[in-house]
Amino acid sequence: MIVTTTQLFKVAYGKFAIGAYNINNAEQAMGLFKGCLSSQAPFILQISKGARKYTDKRMLEAIIRATGEIFPEAIFAVHLDHGDEETCYDCIGSGFYSSVMIDESHESFEQNVAITKRVVDRAHARGISVEAELGMLGGVEEDIKVEEGNACLTDPAEAERFVKETGCDSLACAIGTSHGAFKFKGKQSLHFDVLKKIQVRLPGFPLVMHGSSSVPKAEVDRINAAGGKIAGSMGVDPNEYLPAAKLGVTKVNMDTDGRLVWTRVHREFFRDKPAEFDLRPPGKIFIEEYAKFIAHTNGKLGSSGQLPLVRSAVTNPREEISRLAYHLWEEAGRPEGRDTELWLQAELQSRPTHDQVGSQD
Ligand code: G3H
Ligand code: 13P
Ligand code: ZN
Numbered sequence: 001m002i003v004t005t006t007q008l009f010k011v012a013y014g015k016f017a018i019g020a021y022n023i024n025n026a027e028q029a030m031g032l033f034k035g036c037l038s039s040q041a042p043f044i045l046q047i048s049k050g051a052r053k054y055t056d057k058r059m060l061e062a063i064i065r066a067t068g069e070i071f072p073e074a075i076f077a078v079h080l081d082h083g084d085e086e087t088c089y090d091c092i093g094s095g096f097y098s099s100v101m102i103d104e105s106h107e108s109f110e111q112n113v114a115i116t117k118r119v120v121d122r123a124h125a126r127g128i129s130v131e132a133e134l135g136m137l138g139g140v141e142e143d144i145k146v147e148e149g150n151a152c153l154t155d156p157a158e159a160e161r162f163v164k165e166t167g168c169d170s171l172a173c174a175i176g177t178s179h180g181a182f183k184f185k186g187k188q189s190l191h192f193d194v195l196k197k198i199q200v201r202l203p204g205f206p207l208v209m210h211g212s213s214s215v216p217k218a219e220v221d222r223i224n225a226a227g228g229k230i231a232g233s234m235g236v237d238p239n240e241y242l243p244a245a246k247l248g249v250t251k252v253n254m255d256t257d258g259r260l261v262w263t264r265v266h267r268e269f270f271r272d273k274p275a276e277f278d279l280r281p282p283g284k285i286f287i288e289e290y291a292k293f294i295a296h297t298n299g300k301l302g303s304s305g306q307l308p309l310v311r312s313a314v315t316n317p318r319e320e321i322s323r324l325a326y327h328l329w330e331e332a333g334r335p336e337g338r339d340t341e342l343w344l345q346a347e348l349q350s351r352p353t354h355d356q357v358g359s360q361d
Pocket of ligand 2: 210
């Protein structure tokens, strides 16, 4: 079931974070859904502009729709990662994406506000959530490379003003991470001080952490032992995901870690089987290994085991309650002078919930 990021954040805020994983092909999609179902976690499937161009945006959309049908129990948002204005409009118009990111963080504050607000107006008219970004992460992001010296942490006062002026639903903040496999030179830690200040100014407002891959040393060592040449890599300590979630981070973006799993599996496979040239055997191993990585990461984010809670929250939203209330009121012969919603609340409490019904099957 595809839901908006806003629906997921309402359940997660302050308690756990939702993993946002970048997907480019069928093998990644299969591994992602498998890993999220084995760990019973809701998730955000995110698609970058580069991923949309890799084969064709329609190909990726078809793969994701099909994977959703193969795993009907999954609850996830389909999100555009690092969009520009034109791509956001394309995704909003597609009827497939439930969330878009407009990233104008490289523009002036005023320009960022103006463009983000235009996207928010269009997206909200279609019930789609919008993530925006303020501050600048280091590293490579799509086709934009930000040198270390130009990276800047999000200013908490500006963040408050930005959210008020744009009406965006979540905000990506720069709190010390960067995209790619080389995040820290010295101390490996998030700027919790900045995060705390942002949360004080924006209480209850969902924050997003980009550049969150953990770049596991064991993974990089295996890649290098199988012929890779990755030196000096360092990622985010995954034990910092949950403390960040308690401070309002509801979405944690990871792409690099998935690429590392792919590289390790394929390098080891062809090193050990040099006569092999069938793409399916390593593809199968990748799906299973990626699923394991996803399940493990969901444990670190605290999203493992949260699927039943999210399911009951999204299947009983207010509109659904009103619709049901009307239906039951009609069924009961339209009794007069009764508050149908209150009556329904009592009625629902005496009935098994959606989950209870499901688990009895
Ligand atoms: O933040 C950027 C993501 O890692 C997407 O990377 O543009 O190579 O798909 P990509
Ligand atoms: P990583 O490079 O740390 O995986 O970050 C990915 C990301 O932020 C996608 O938007
Ligand atoms: Zn990013």
